[in-house]
């Protein structure tokens with residue numbers, strides 16, 4: 001009896017399909033692993049962001065240079081109360097006040113990115 005010449009191709013095709021199934025199953029596992037990693041990684045990033053980047057933490061920046069006049073809880077002192085400053089000024093206007101000063105508030109306490117970070121944080125205080 002002659003061998004059916006199609007059989008080797010059929011075997012290869014079946015092997016190929018099996019390989020595809022194995023690869024995609026492995027892919028699904030990997031995808032889940034990556035998703036878990038991303039979830040954990042996100043948390044880690046947030047944690048380390050809070051720990052290491054003190055200079056980009058607006059609250060820290062405020063405590064360092066603004067709290068002496070505006071109070072540690074924004075309630076004011078030598079400077080006005082800032083607890084609802086976001087309802088009076090936009091982030092841009094607050095940034096302008098930080099960079100250029102206002103009345104007896106000295107200019108240049110923060111400039112550039114730091115001024116923007118503090119301004120955006122204060123603009124949320126409404």
Ligand code: HEC
Pocket residue numbers: 062065066067068069070078079080081082085088089094097098102103104105106109110118122
């Ligand atoms: C030396 C004291 C002093 C420091 C330090 C200081 N301020 Fe002020 N700030 C003032 C005074 C005084 C005013 C009121 C100025 C005026 O209206 O004539 C003021 C006004 C402001 C206003 C406008 C408030 C309003 O209702 O008009 C904002 C916003 C502000 N300060 C933010 C900041 C931020 C942010 C910092 C830190 C980077 C800071 N200040 C540091 C004294 C200070």
